Amino acid sequence: MMDKEYILKEGLLEKFLLDDLTSDEAKAVGLAISNDADLKQQFLQLEADFERMALENAIAPPTRVKEKLQKSLETNTDNESIPKTWLWLAAGLALLFALTTFWMYSKWQSAQNTLDTLQNQTVVMQERLDLLEENYELTNNRLQIINSPNTIPFVLTGNEKAKDSRAVAYVNHNNKLVVVNPRGLPVLPQNQTYQMWSDVDGEMINMGLLPTDKDLVTLKYIDHAESLNITIEPAGGNDHPTVEQLISYVTL
Amino acid sequence: MRAFVRNYTGNSSLDEQELLFIISLTLMLPHQIEDTEIIQRIVNKDKDALYLLYDKYSGALFGVILRICQNQELAEDVLQETFLKIWEKIESYNPDKGKFYTWSYRIAKNRALNALRKSDRLIQNEDLSVLKDKSETEDNFDLKTLNGALSKLEPHHQEAISLVYFRGYTHREANEEMGVPLGTFKSYVRQAIQLLRESYKIGMVFVLWLMEVIS
Numbered sequence: 001m002m003d004k005e006y007i008l009k010e011g012l013l014e015k016f017l018l019d020d021l022t023s024d025e026a027k028a029v030g031l032a033i034s035n036d037a038d039l040k041q042q043f044l045q046l047e048a049d050f051e052r053m054a055l056e057n058a059i060a061p062p063t064r065v066k067e068k069l070q071k072s073l074e075t076n077t078d079n080e081s082i083p084k085t086w087l088w089l090a091a092g093l094a095l096l097f098a099l100t101t102f103w104m105y106s107k108w109q110s111a112q113n114t115l116d117t118l119q120n121q122t123v124v125m126q127e128r129l130d131l132l133e134e135n136y137e138l139t140n141n142r143l144q145i146i147n148s149p150n151t152i153p154f155v156l157t158g159n160e161k162a163k164d165s166r167a168v169a170y171v172n173h174n175n176k177l178v179v180v181n182p183r184g185l186p187v188l189p190q191n192q193t194y195q196m197w198s199d200v201d202g203e204m205i206n207m208g209l210l211p212t213d214k215d216l217v218t219l220k221y222i223d224h225a226e227s228l229n230i231t232i233e234p235a236g237g238n239d240h241p242t243v244e245q246l247i248s249y250v251t252l
Numbered sequence: 253m254r255a256f257v258r259n260y261t262g263n264s265s266l267d268e269q270e271l272l273f274i275i276s277l278t279l280m281l282p283h284q285i286e287d288t289e290i291i292q293r294i295v296n297k298d299k300d301a302l303y304l305l306y307d308k309y310s311g312a313l314f315g316v317i318l319r320i321c322q323n324q325e326l327a328e329d330v331l332q333e334t335f336l337k338i339w340e341k342i343e344s345y346n347p348d349k350g351k352f353y354t355w356s357y358r359i360a361k362n363r364a365l366n367a368l369r370k371s372d373r374l375i376q377n378e379d380l381s382v383l384k385d386k387s388e389t390e391d392n393f394d395l396k397t398l399n400g401a402l403s404k405l406e407p408h409h410q411e412a413i414s415l416v417y418f419r420g421y422t423h424r425e426a427n428e429e430m431g432v433p434l435g436t437f438k439s440y441v442r443q444a445i446q447l448l449r450e451s452y453k454i455g456m457v458f459v460l461w462l463m464e465v466i467s
Contacts, residue, residue, distance in 0.1 A: 056400025
């Protein structure tokens with residue numbers, strides 16, 4: 001530590017106050033002052049004397065200096081407040097982003113639901129379309145069969161046993177096809193059914209059953225048939241026709 | 253008052269000088285506390301507190317700055333810079349190491365000397381406009397005239413203090429300026445400080461006498 005006598009003799013307190021020491025010297029003198037009460041008192045006294053002397057020799061600066069200082073500090077403060085503004089802006093943007101994200105998420109979710117529904121509906125529609133196409137094809141085939149110039153329609157009207165009965169048979173000899181519309185036949189009890197027969201040289205040959213709930217029924221084509229005959233038979237059909245139950249026939 | 257201090261400190265053997273020192277410190281205390289509080293407010297970025305210190309010390313600091321710069325415009329800029337520096341660096345001020353005024357004086361002096369060095373460089377670069385402004389002050393102060401206790405001292409004592417305190421000279425530069433050996437110059441400074449102290453002490457004794465008379 002620097003010697004107190006040396007400090008006082010060399011006027012280092014004054015030089016310390018005036019900032020006229022190297023940094024090492026200043027450190028040493030500062031340490032000596034804080035460790036020696038008397039030196040500290042002397043330094044305090046020196047500071048007080050110099051301050052008083054400075055106040056006695058004060059020169060009032062023009063007011064514009066203070067105004068410039070204030071202006072400069074206000075501007076600095078404004079600059080400091082800019083990051084705060086940015087911070088608020090960033091926070092606002094973040095909130096907006098969060099809200100937008102949430103909104104987008106819910107939109108996406110609802111779009112996803114709609115899409116799922118649409119997909120389900122599409123599947124149903126597809127199934128229905130397939131069904132319709134199938135039906136259309138069937139109907140179209142039948143129409144072609146019926147409309148073909150080689151098809152001959154025969155109307156089978158009922159006899160006394162079934163006066164209101166009426167069926168239409170479409171026969172195509174080229175394609176060897178027989179299709180019957182049984183809609184005009186009265187509905188039978190559950191234990192009975194209509195059955196159609198071809199007459200070949202006096203022998204009745206089975207062509208198939210005629211369920212009344214179908215629009216068109218395709219039956220077996222029998223070569224050299226002379227007439228078509230409808231009988232009422234027990235449910236499930238019969239091997240031989242019950243002649244008593246013949247309700248209609250038509251000659252080909 | 254003396255009796256009070258002797259009684260209060262419980263030390264009746266205090267000599268006159270110690271007693272005066274304690275009393276003067278006691279009288280300075282409210283002023284010191286006030287500064288500490290204001291400084292704390294500046295640390296907390298209270299600009300109004302800075303303006304309070306400006307009102308209190310800008311005159312004393314401008315007296316130093318203007319005497320160093322010898323140029324009104326330059327000195328005004330330096331004064332503003334000094335207070336901006338105080339604003340920025342207030343946290344590095346340590347009251348245990350000295351008074352606020354001493355700290356701000358050092359800042360003012362260093363900034364003034366730097367500004368002067370810069371403007372001298374401009375003059376060397378033959379910028380005559382700066383040269384023309386030199387030594388012109390707004391109210392035509394005679395910067396050589398000193399006031400207060402300092403003005404009552406012998407001219408060589410006045411000059412010694414003026415050079416180191418108000419002109420920013422180092423001891424070495426100042427003794428060359430005065431044309432005396434360094435040792436002589438140092439004793440001029442020491443004597444001047446002693447004389448100033450005595451002069452202020454007489455003032456203090458007068459104040460104390462006045463207080464005793466009043467009480």
